[in-house]
Amino acid sequence: xxxxxxxxxxxxxxxxxxxxxxxxxxxxxxxxxxxxxxxxxxxxxxxxxxxxxxxxxxxxxxxxxxxxxxxxxxxxxxxxxxxx
Amino acid sequence: xxxxxxxxxxxxxxxxxxxxxxxxxxxxxxxxxxxxxxxxxxxxxxxxxxxxxxxxxxxxxxxxxxxxxxxxxxxxxxxxxxxxxxxxxxxxxxxxxxxxxxxxxxxxxxxxxxxxxxxxxxxxxxxxxxxxxxxxxxxxxxxxxxxxxxxxxxxxxxxxxxxxxxxxxxxxxxxxxxxxxxxxxxxxxxxxxxxxxxxxxxxxxxxx
Numbered sequence: 001x002x003x004x005x006x007x008x009x010x011x012x013x014x015x016x017x018x019x020x021x022x023x024x025x026x027x028x029x030x031x032x033x034x035x036x037x038x039x040x041x042x043x044x045x046x047x048x049x050x051x052x053x054x055x056x057x058x059x060x061x062x063x064x065x066x067x068x069x070x071x072x073x074x075x076x077x078x079x080x081x082x083x084x
Numbered sequence: 085x086x087x088x089x090x091x092x093x094x095x096x097x098x099x100x101x102x103x104x105x106x107x108x109x110x111x112x113x114x115x116x117x118x119x120x121x122x123x124x125x126x127x128x129x130x131x132x133x134x135x136x137x138x139x140x141x142x143x144x145x146x147x148x149x150x151x152x153x154x155x156x157x158x159x160x161x162x163x164x165x166x167x168x169x170x171x172x173x174x175x176x177x178x179x180x181x182x183x184x185x186x187x188x189x190x191x192x193x194x195x196x197x198x199x200x201x202x203x204x205x206x207x208x209x210x211x212x213x214x215x216x217x218x219x220x221x222x223x224x225x226x227x228x229x230x231x232x233x234x235x236x237x238x239x240x241x242x243x244x245x246x247x248x249x250x251x252x253x254x255x256x257x258x259x260x261x262x263x264x265x266x267x268x269x270x271x272x273x274x275x276x277x278x279x280x281x282x283x284x285x286x287x288x289x290x291x292x
Contacts, residue, residue, distance in 0.1 A: 017195070019136040038133075045194035053191055 004076045012072070015050045016043050028073045036071075044069060051075075057082045089240050089278035094265040094286045095152035097124065097144060104151055105274060106289060117258055121147060128154070137195065138208055139180040140260070145171065145205035145253040146212065148262035152249065157266060159213060166246040168217030169206045170236050171264075173254040176223050177202045205253060217245050227252050227263070229283040236267055237278070252287065263287050 009023035012032075016039065030036045033044070047069050051057045057079060059065065068078045096103045100120050102110040110127045112120055121143045125135055128150050138146060153159075159167065180199045187193040198204065203221040210216065218239055222231070232250055239245045251264035265286055267278050276282045 017136050018133070020133045042194050042198055049191055049194065 001076060001080070004079060005072050008072050008075055008079075011050055011054055012047070015046050026072060029071050032069055032071060047075075051079070055079050055082070089237065089267050089269055090271050090275035091265045091278050091282055091286070092268045092270075092272045092275050093152055093156040094263070095148045096261075096263045096286075096289075097148050097151075098261040098263075102127070102147075102151060103289075105156075109151070117255070117260055124151075132212065134208075134211075139177075139183075139196070139199035139204075141173075141177060141179060141202065141253065141255045142199060142205045142208045144255050144260055144262050145264075146208050148251075148253065148264045149209045149249055150212075152264050152266055153213070156272075157247070159215075162247050164214050164216040166217055167213075167215040168219060168239065168245040168248045169209060169215065170218070170220045170222075170232060170239070170248055170250045171202075171206060171253050172222040172224050172228060172232065173202060173252055174223065174225060175254060175256040177204070179256045209249070217248075227284075227287050229280045229287065233278065233280045233283055240267075240269060250283075 005028055006023070009026045012018065012026070013021055013023050018037075021037070026037060032047075033039045044065060048059050048065075051059060059068065068074055094105055100112045100115055101108055102124055110124060112123050115123065117140055121140060124147045125143070128147065130150060135143065135146065177200050180196060184193065184196040184200050187196055202223070203219065206219045206221060210219065220235070222228075224231070236245075236248050236250055239248060246269055248267045249264055250267055251262070253262045253264070254260065263286065265283070
């Protein structure tokens with residue numbers, strides 16, 4: 001789980017071009033949107049692309065988005081469930 | 085009756101050099117477009133993480149505007165709706181269109197897609213400075229001082245604008261050039277009359 005979250009942080013920084021953020025500065029439970037990392041709606045789409053490209057996981061239900069992309073930990077948990 | 089307008093500042097970026105009001109303020113040797121624009125961003129001292137997400141055309145126009153307005157423009161003198169932008173170039177957003185097309189072959193990038201229109205550069209500038217006036221982006225084969233002069237003069241005379249950032253923001257692959265100037269209905273110490281001759285002179289002075 002820790003390795004997966006570490007990979008996700010690095011991939012988020014790369015995919016979203018967050019050059020002002022170091023992967024290790026992103027907290028496991030830090031909110032990714034608005035008051036947390038400050039991501040926006042376009043970033044949300046990029047996260048969906050990231051899941052598909054890196055993990056082969058399609059987010060078919062858009063209503064799941066806010067829950068899945070709440071933090072790095074919720075993303076990692078979603079990936080683990082999808083892989084199970 | 086028409087009021088007179090003035091060019092109250094200018095900024096050009098080309099050939100790894102930034103020129104403000106006719107004087108070189110930043111220069112870098114042997115740098116790629118990407119590296120050079122990042123260096124100019126550092127030069128501005130801005131803290132604006134959104135910059136890193138922009139495509140190169142937006143970065144170029146955003147930086148030229150940032151430097152043009154610094155210590156030159158008193159935005160508080162105008163309502164947001166009175167400040168507009170009229171830009172032009174030759175290659176539209178082709179630089180990013182091509183990059184986006186490449187991603188479509190595998191998985192389309194939403195972050196690139198949002199920059200596949202040339203006028204997005206003006207949106208980025210308006211978000212940064214909270215400008216809400218007229219925005220227009222025209223595509224020409226070459227720099228067209230006559231059209232921009234006549235169009236912007238009309239915007240002033242019709243009361244649509246009281247300040248306008250105008251000019252050329254062109255970027256395709258490694259070739260780039262920005263030449264922006266600020267037009268206002270009032271003068272400052274270094275103001276030039278807003279004429280076709282003066283617009284061309286600002287552009288040609290920095291003809292690398």
